[in-house]
Amino acid sequence: MTRTVEVEHEYAYDVVVLGGGPVGENVVDRVRAAGLTAAIVESELLGGECSYWACMPSKALLRPVLARSDARKVAGLRESVYGPLDALEVFAHRDEVVGHWKDDGQVDWLDSIGVRVFRGHGRLHGPRRVEVTGPEGERHVLTARHAVAVCTGTRAVLPDLPGLAGARPWTSREATSSGEVPRRLAVVGGGVVGVEMATAWQALGARVTMLVRGGGLLPRMEPFVGEHVAEALTARGADIRTGVSVSAVVRDGGTGPVTVVLEGGDHVEADEVLFATGRSPRTEDIGLDTVGLEPGSWFDVDDSLRVTGSDWLYAVGDVNHRALLTHQGKYQARIAGAAIAARAQDGKAFDGAGWGPHAATADHAAVPQVVFSDPEAGAVGLSLAEAERAGFRVRAVDLDMRQVAGAGLYAQGYRGHARMVVDLDREVLLGVTFVGPGIGELVHAATVAVVAEVPIARLWHAVPSYPTLSEVWLRLLEAYRG
Incomplete structure (x- = not known):
């Protein structure tokens, strides 16, 4: 000693x-x-956290998931990528990205x-x-x-629930560092961590059940974002239950399956349970x-x-x-x-x-964020509801991303949505939100427009390249002008 x-x-x-x-x-x-x-x-x-247990390992897990999903929407390629992901190879790359935790x-x-x-x-x-x-x-x-x-x-915050301490729950750290794929994964929480980890582990082979206290996924973004993401997760086999609360967690002896007990008496059986319920x-x-x-x-x-x-x-x-x-x-x-x-x-x-x-x-009104779900989601600035609560006189301009020529080239059957929130008194953008494959790279252009308060009259002269997803800007401005 x-x-x-x-x-x-x-x-x-x-x-x-x-x-x-x-x-x-x-x-x-x-x-x-x-x-x-x-x-x-x-x-x-x-x-820190980002390098070893958050941003970097999570995106290393998600990158092959999103690449495979995109490839499956490309004619002449989809037939080549319908096999399962090689989980061990994905984990090996994740471990390399985090420097093997050194x-x-x-x-x-x-x-x-x-x-x-x-x-x-x-x-x-x-x-x-x-x-x-x-x-x-x-x-x-x-x-x-x-x-x-x-x-x-x-x-990560863990709630004070009966049985939770002895049930060895996952937090974001275990979810991004695990080297084994659970057969069944229960995810408690519908925010960014819950959505990204549900996306990753489902694609790696886990059967995912999401338990969400509120009415939908990604509640801090525009409502249509959570709807798109939930629809896609459900289509791939996830069981998403909204409006539910966990009352207890049981795992006998700290080993074997875990039982997540819900208020009202229902329960969910899983091999691992991830709590993504906030941070302190x-x-x-x-x-x-x-x-x-x-x-x-x-x-x-x-x-x-x-x-x-x-x-x-x-x-x-x-x-x-x-x-x-x-x-x-x-x-x-x-x-x-x-x-x-x-x-x-x-x-x-x-x-x-x-x-x-x-x-x-x-930090006040121009914070950008990308959620690496499938489809991706991204936003900067204020949502429509936030702008209205702040007292702005606003108009939301919405666009089905299928109206953009580049979307059809990016993926067959492309589905996505865009919204810009316009301050009608100054005719500048207060916020922009996207959901759809590949939209993560659109967010910085939106950030520049919001931070710089570029007048809409001037944005007309920022000509997007054809045919790219960036042409969404032209279509949004056309929709605004009517």
């Missing part, structure tokens, strides 16, 4: 970052580029830019101080001259009480990502609950890094004209 050793070392840096995921990495990259010294604290793998490459990169890595659990210990307890019990005390940035992200901030044990904040809470921040009421503490990425998406977290990290550097140099992060490049304005 190894004896725990406690040794205290003290260090000082300009910036200390708690959390070595993509958000924390981008913060230290920006402050180092500005000439500040930086240290990063990580208790697991550098690269972070050597991230360590080398951080070393190359002069960032000190501290392995262990980091906690705030009063203003500008972070205590790190290492894997052998050693203790380091880090002092930040200018800023501490909390980039600890979120973790990883802030319960990072010393928030030592700086007057509530452990386990989300942070309230300004547009430079500085915590309200503080002149040194920043909260970047998922922990501030502004937009729980990796690309938005990295965007925030670039803003926060620039703001920290500016304040370190001249005491402020803005000029007389306003916040300029040091303000995370995209």
Whole structure:
């Protein structure tokens, strides 16, 4: 038995970052580029949730699923791709994408830019101080001259249900890292994680049952999106049950089949059950009480990502609950890094004209997202309901994607839908939503139009190439003009 050793070392840096995921990495990259010294604290793998248990492994699982689905809609090719997916080969590629759950490459990169890595659990210990307890019990005390940035992200939430703790449920981590295909998979939740993992595991051979408390899938997007995705999943054999709630989970001895008991007495038998029912901030044990904040809470921040009421503490990425998406977290990290550097140099992060490049304005009304379901779904900005609740005078312009010439070339029997939400007073776009095969690559054009508030009169002169899916823009503008 190894004896725990406690040794205290003290260090000082300009910036200390708690959390070595993509958000924390981008913060230290920006402050180092500005000439500040930086240290990063990580208790697991550098690269974080996205790299090892979320974005990257999930998309590695989904890529062959979507490619096969697209190929089956192409004349002359479909007959060649009706065999099953090779699950072992898919898993091998997934494992390669995540570096076999090793972070050597991230360590080398951080070393190359002069960032000190501290392995262990980091906690705030009063203003500008972070205590790190290492894997052998050693203790380091880090002092930040200018800023501490909390980039600890979120973790999956498991509901308090009888029997759940002993049933070994899957969360997003197990769903993206498993090396075996369950014969039957129950998915609790109809959001992005639930939909993507149902899509992946169904295609890999699992019989999927989705248990959704609400009235449909992907409830944060336009209603037609969930309808398209549910119809496609059902057509491929999924059992989607909406308006149901789980009351208990039973797995005798923690092995064998699992029984998911529903309110009302019905039940579902499965070999694994995935709970995709939300996320909570990883802030319960990072010393928030030592700086007057509530452990386990989300942070309230300004547009430079500085915590309200503080002149040194920043909260970047998922922990501030502004937009729980990796690309938005990295965007925030670039803003926060620039703001920290500016304040370190001249005491402020803005000029007389306003916040300029040091303000995370995209988090308010221009957040893009792609769901890698089959069909894909993507959106940016406000939905029709959100725009109406915000008090805008709006019009929704809808289009069946089959009216686009490129859709018929992309896939025979193409089915999809597009909507743009127009601010009628300014004639600019407030939001755009797509659902259909291959639409993920359309979302950034929509993001530019929404962020830049490009007038519709000017969009007429952004001519889409023929015959591509991008011609949807021409058809939407024609529908708007009537």
